[in-house]
Amino acid sequence: MVNTGDTAWILTSASLVLLMTPGLALFYGGMVRAKSVLNMMMMSFGALAVISVLWVLYGYSLAFGDDVGAGLLGSPTQYLGLAGLMEDTTSEAGGLPTMAFVGFQAVFxxxxxxxxxxxxxxRAKFGAWMVFAGVWATIVYFPIAHWVFDFTLTDDDGVVTHVGGWVANNLAAIDFAGGTAVHINAGAAGLALAIVLGKRRGFGRDLVRPHNLPLVMIGAGLLWFGWFGFNAGSAVAANNTASVAWVNTLVATGAASLGWLLVEKLRDGHATSLGAASGVVAGLVAITPSCAAVSPVGAILLGAVAGGLCALAVGLKYRFGYDDSLDVVGVHLVGGLVGTLGVGFLATAAAPAGVDGLFYGGGVDQLWRQAVGAFAVLITSFVLTYIIGLVIQKTMGFRVDEEDxxxxxxxxxxxESAYDFTSLGGGGGSLGATRSAAATASASTRGATA
Amino acid sequence: MRLVTAIVKPFKLDDVKVALETVGVAGLTVSEVQGFGRQKGHTEVYRGAEYQVDFVPKVRIEVLVEDADAARVCDVIVGAARTGSIGDGKVWVTSVEDVVRVRTGERGIDAI
Structure with missing residues (x-):
């Protein structure tokens, strides 16, 4: 008999997490200038298109197939095209249909x-981005998801029925919802790509202020909303662990937003809306790996540290001269490290993960596991992404022309243009653009034959 | 005929408009403009990065008047737009050679 409560929650969580990507498109889109908002949002929608297909074809198999060696990679052929997974075998024992888990992990x-x-x-060519998205997911994300998210399974008699990845099982680092696999991974990849593509024209000199801060705040709100599915859904059940994760996801995020605003107020004199939204995301990132391992009060501390540190870290790009335009490094890499390493300090055995960190008398045992997991993912992601980016740059070209x-x-x-601000032209009026002759001709042809 | 052009603070637009109506001005043109004078711009901070915004938003008001009215209209605008602080703007008067009302073809003072 299928566990209907769990199944309902995981399908709901998967849908919440899916909404995070359009939310991210708004968050990022509002931060760029009006002339590039569509491209910014299209990179998120492009990822939705490419990765959903690849996940079904072979991604799930690479991440959650039986391990092919050393906990590095799942079998690429075991679930090719999700073979055999439509038949419900797992839920007979009161579990979750595998397809629900397939869907939940796809949106990650x-x-x-x-x-x-x-x-x-x-500055990125859209075609090059789409190629990068597919190649990067294949070479970097699917294997690392296997490392971190694929747990070894045993049956009631203690016989191993499925062998998972090395970070989750051999190392036993705690990454509840993806501080390493998602955030450190994306942050390190962002750093590598920013270096490969180079700076935008006028970086650090021209005014490149966000063109629409309300969009940024709507995006941050949708991310927070979706993130409850991301973290609480990662319990893979509708239970107490999910509930603890939910509350920690609420409170760490609030504390992080406070931390970011406090840094701004003290340093710049103003608490900004962009700071509030950025602090929200920094807190969400930090609580992602730790939400089942820390107490709610620990979550407040972790969130506040993450918000404050990320607010300082976003300035690093000017000092070191890399154009990480929207601070993927400053927020996701730094926030991911704070959260992942924070488990080593703030974990408490009273939380569902049941492990004590350094501050709770657990010594450094969990801390070194967290550090090894975090830096293994960081280095792997940076090196592989740099190579992938460079190959695309040298072959098809990654960057648009200076004029474009x-x-x-x-x-x-x-x-396309995102906005039509004028009623005089630009939208097909007498002073602006008119429909091209070819388009008009084909329209009239259609009209004649219809 | 004269063209009175005024650059004023945007929040003073309504006061200026009302003041001009009370002295019988029948029409004016308004546009949103940007620029700088002694007031200079302001700074904005995004994720800790400080940007100097050089241009300040202002409103430009243009009124066509008869020669005899120019000085009075000018004084009315100055009176209505003044706050006494930096950035109040400027008013200037230029000569206009000819004016035509598009609807009727009337010229000169009749077209004002």
């Missing part, structure tokens, strides 16, 4: 790829 893969796009705003970048990538790459 999508958002992770989409997160990277913030590092290369305003200056005039606006929306028009150059997508032949």
């Amino acid at each position: 893969a999508i958002i992770t790829v989409a997160l990277i796009s913030g590092a290369i705003a305003d 970048e200056m005039e606006g990538i929306d028009n150059a790459v997508h032949a």
Whole structure:
């Protein structure tokens, strides 16, 4: 008999997590200039399109197939095209249909790829991005998801029925919902791509302020909403663990937003809306790996530290001269490290994960496991992404022409403009654009034959 | 005929409009403009990165008047737009050679 409560919650969570990617598109889209908002949002929607297909074809199998060796990779052929998974075998014992888990994990893969796009705003060829998305998911994300999310399973007699990845099982690092696999991974990849593509024209000199902060705040709100599915859904059940994760996801995020605003107020004199929204995301990132391992009060502490540190970390790109345009490094890499390493300090055996960290008398045992997991993912992701980016740059080219970048990538790459501000022209009026002769001709032909 | 052009603070637009109506001005043109004078711009901070915004938003008001009315209209605008602080703007008067009302073809003072 299928567990209907669990199944309902996981399908709901999967849908919540899916909404995070359009939410991210708004969050990122509002932060770029009006001439490149569509391209920014299209990189998220492109990831939705490509990764959902690849996940079904072979991604799930690479991540959750039986391990092919050393906990590094799942069998690429075991669930090719989700073979055999339509038949419900797992839920007979009161479990969750495997397809619900397939769907839940698919949306994690999508958002992770989409997160990277913030590092290369305003300047990437759309085709190159789509190729990158598919290749990166295949070579970097699917294997790392196997490391972190694929747990070894045993049956009632203690016989191993499925062998999972090395970070989750051999190392036993705690990453509840993806501080390493999602955030450190995307952050390190963003850093590598920002270096490969180079700076935008006028980086650090020109005014590149966000064109629509309300969009950024709506996006942050949708991310927070969806993140309850991300974290509480990662309990893979509708139970107490999910509930603890939910509350920690609420309170760490609030504390992080406070932390970011406090840094701004003290340093710059103003608490900004962009700071509030950024603090929300920083807190969500930090509580992702830790939401089942810390107490609610621990979550407040972790969130506040993450918000404050990320607010400082977003300035690093100016010091080191890499154009991580929307701070994927400063928020996701730094926030992911705070959360993942924070487990080593703030974990308490009273929480569902049942492990004591350094501050709760557990010594450094969990801390070193967290550090090894975090840096293994960081280094792997950075090196592989750098290589993938460089190959794309040298073959098909990753960056648009200087002229297209200056005039606006929306028009150059997508032949669209996000906004029509004028009633005089631009939208087909007498002073602006008129329908091209070819389009008008074909329209009248259709009219004649209809 | 004269063209009176005024650059004023945007929140003073309504006061200026009302003041001009009370002295019998029958029409004016308004546009949103940006620029800087002694007031200079302001700074904005996004994720800790500080940007100097050089141009300040202002409103430009243009009124066509008869020669004799120019000085009075000018004084009315100055009176209505003044706050006494920096950035109040400027008013200037230029000569206009000819004016035509598009609907009727009337010229000169008749067209004002």
